[in-house]
Amino acid sequence: MSKVQLTSQIELDFDEILKGVARLETSELERFTEKVMALRAQRRAPSLPQNEAELLQKINHGVPAEVRSQYELLHQKLLDETLTPDEQQTLIDLSDQIELADAERIRYLIDLAQLWGISVDALMARLGIRQPTYA
Numbered sequence: 383m384s385k386v387q388l389t390s391q392i393e394l395d396f397d398e399i400l401k402g403v404a405r406l407e408t409s410e411l412e413r414f415t416e417k418v419m420a421l422r423a424q425r426r427a428p429s430l431p432q433n434e435a436e437l438l439q440k441i442n443h444g445v446p447a448e449v450r451s452q453y454e455l456l457h458q459k460l461l462d463e464t465l466t467p468d469e470q471q472t473l474i475d476l477s478d479q480i481e482l483a484d485a486e487r488i489r490y491l492i493d494l495a496q497l498w499g500i501s502v503d504a505l506m507a508r509l510g511i512r513q514p515t516y517a
Contacts, residue, residue, distance in 0.1 A: 408454070412447035419444075437494040441509070445483045449476060 419442040
């Protein structure tokens, strides 16, 4: 079983770390995920040409967790039919911001897939990126 050494005296099983991560609030989990993705990109970056490393960093950047959290909160209020007109405008603005970031990410994925000579689907599988599911 894999272990992660946090200090010279403390070791945790991988499953123990996942259990701790599972207890994080959604916004904290998103921040944690962003940091893990950035760490992965940094580790891959030294062995990649500069332009590929930059694309990986841009792909892994994403929308700030606070924006996603606020969007989720307002979207739930929309579903509950308790959204005020001001909140509706904020939700629209946040949606635009998220859609723009997603479109930029897709552009970076396409650019990197072309550099690697593979399809976008194959690139996403290689990077461990899942396609979003919409309800």
